Amino acid sequence: MTETQNRKPLRHRLTTRLWHWINALCLLVLIMSGLTIFNAHPRLYWGEYGANDDYAWAAVGSSQTIGYVRVGETKIDTTGFIGNWRDSEGKVQTWAFPGWATIPSYYSLAEGRRWHFFFAWIFSFGLAFFMIRSLFNRHVQKDLHITRAEWRPSHIWRDVKNHMRLRFHTPGAVNIYNSLQKISYVVVIFILLPLMIFTGLAMSPAMDANWPLLTDIFGGRQSARSLHFIGMFVLLLFFMVHMMTLLLAGPLKQTWAMIAGGKREGDGDA
Amino acid sequence: MRKLLTRRSLITSAALGAGGLLSGCDALSRSPGFQNILASAEDANFLVQRALGDRMELASEYTVADLSPKFRANGTRDPGTSDYAASAAQGFADWQLRFTGLFAKPQSFSLSALQSMPQRTQITRHDCVEGWSAIGQWTGVPLKLLLDLAQLQDKAKFLVFHCADRLGGRPYYESIDLLDAFHPQTILAHRLNGEAVPIENGAPLRLRVERQLGYKHAKYVTGIEAVASLDNIGLGNGGYWEDVANYEWYAGI
Structure with a gap:
């Protein structure tokens, strides 16, 4: 219950903000410790x-x-x-991968694995909590649900053109995300992030005995490892686009909104 | 202009932050206390993986068509001692597998005695902690049969596998708990892909403990010691890599 009926709704709910920053830390540590693990057999x-x-x-x-x-x-x-x-x-x-991109910066497979698994647990619980909470507080239905109108190619094309002109929001639009943002957030949250967890688990020999189907779904352990790496790469691209749009949309204001909540209506973006 | 400066300062502070973060991570990584916190996730891995399934669940088995063209060797490729070379020269006819420690009937088995017992053949995937995998066909004696003969005492909690090879001057060893010891796929293999196990893969006897990573699969096994605790073996962490490089004792992931 992050907002009450009589208060002005915040741009980002507490759950979203909390998860966003925990996730940012997890993503950073998981990618960098993952590169350490990759270095063992590149x-x-x-x-x-x-x-x-x-x-x-x-x-x-x-x-x-x-x-x-x-x-x-x-x-x-x-x-x-x-x-x-x-x-x-x-x-x-x-x-x-060079030392500045790995955790730890020196090569230690054992330490890289410890960092990776520790943050993998936090990341997995965080994602599960965010998904469940976002369904119950209707974040998914209200903000992320892509309406039939938004699926129309003409609508998506208009949003693409607006994006190219660095106009991210239709003036006066009540919704906080445009169709492109919705699609990318839904793909990342509901497809890519779970894919990272499951391809990761599919590499575990004990999980292979417990849930053999998991490895089979991805076409084998080495395929799962490749998909885990490709997924990381796509997340990295998402992160870079995310940073670019952040810089273009006003980094301080947007970052502050993700910390304090921000305002939902009438906050025209740059 | 204001915006440009903001961006530049943001990028600079991000770069500095990343640098600080990195050295911070290294400092944390080197601190034993923080290592223990991180390692707690491994305890979670162990508990959760053991809680899933019926604890005797089999690792996936494959067909001859799935075999790796070449089964990669890693770690020791040849123990290189004169004793080992002499034994290899006569096809390991004098090789003995000694059961010591907390057994009611400690005893030794020759290689030919092991080969004349009931065998299990399994085509399984070997997963190295480094990330690579190889599929091979292993034939050997189920460890359970040998444990039934040597009879564990009630105090025994772990089995320690002593090996003929040394790495960096230390003897290689590994250990497993009794759950894995009695698992049907846990065998002492003497054949790989239908032939005697090659020296580089652990001739004449290699442990297969299929639900864990490669470093648990001790090669050149000379003895199995039943113990109540791993504290007094090696440096007390349950295995060579566990002692020298902080690898986890439980290698299910």
């Missing part, structure tokens, strides 16, 4: 098995002189960034 496969002698659809190559990323048959030189980079002491390191 190769991705499709199917159930996959090791050094098997074909990897994506792999990081490293040596003392160069670093590169290979996707399919395409090699991209990433010397200085991935596969070959200098640590804070200027020494060349050949781990896949």
Whole structure:
């Protein structure tokens, strides 16, 4: 119960704000500790098995002189960034992802895993709590539900054009999100984030015994690992677009709204 | 202009924040107290994974068509001692598996004695903590049969697997609890893909404990010790990697 009937509704409910910031922390730690874990074996496969002698659809190559990323048959030189980079002491390191992108910044698979699993629990409970709470306080139905009118291609196209002109809100619109925002939030919250949890669990040998179907759904353990990585990448893209629109829409005001709640009506955006 | 400055200062402070965060994370990561907090999530993994299913649930088994073309070897590729080389030269005919510790009937089994007992063959997926997987067909004696012969005492809570190989000067060892010890897929394997287990994969005997990660699957097993506690074995964490690199004793995820 974050608002009462006679108070002016807030732009963001307490549950949304609380979850947003817990989630931001979890996302950061999970991505960075995940990169530590990835560094232990920087190769991705499709199917159930996959090791050094098997074909990897994506792999990081490293040596003392160069670093590169290979996707399919395409090699991209990433010397200085991935596969070959200098640590804070200027020494060349050949781990896949550089120290500034990993937790911990030095290579420790065991410590990376501890960070990852600890924050995975917080993230999973947070997501479950937010989903249930948002259904009960009608955040999903009122703010995220995409109406039939909004699904019309003409409507979506109008929102795309407005987005390109950096006009994020129809003046006077009661709803806080436009159709593009709704679609991306729904995809992230209800598809991508659960996908990260389940592809993660699908890599566990104990879960494979408990729920064999889980690994099968994703086409095998190595496919689950690849999807886990791709999902991380899509989340990273979402985060970057999220930051860009934040900067364009007025970073201080928008960030403050996500902390204090903000106002729901008549708050024309930049 | 005001906005531009705001953005720039935001980006700068974000970069500084990230730097501070990173060194902060490293400091936390190196602190034993914080490590214990993080490791509590692993206890949760253990409790939840054990609570799911009927505790004797089998790991997925595959068909010959699913086998990895090459079963990757990791860790020790060859124990390299003169004793091991001499034993390998005669096909491990003198290899003994010794049951010691809290058994009512401590005893030894030769390799040929193990091979003449009832066998189990399973095609399973080996998942390394590093992230790779290999599917192989393993044949060996169910550990349960051997435990029935050696008879655990009531005090016994864990089995410690002693190995012929050393890593960084320390003997490799691993341990499991009795739930995994009596699991039908827990076998002492002497065949991989229809042939004697190659030296790089742990000849002549390798533990298979299919619901856990690869480092639990001790290679070159020479002895099984039943203990009430893991405190006095190695550095007390239940295994080589657990002792030297903080890997979790329970490796179900």
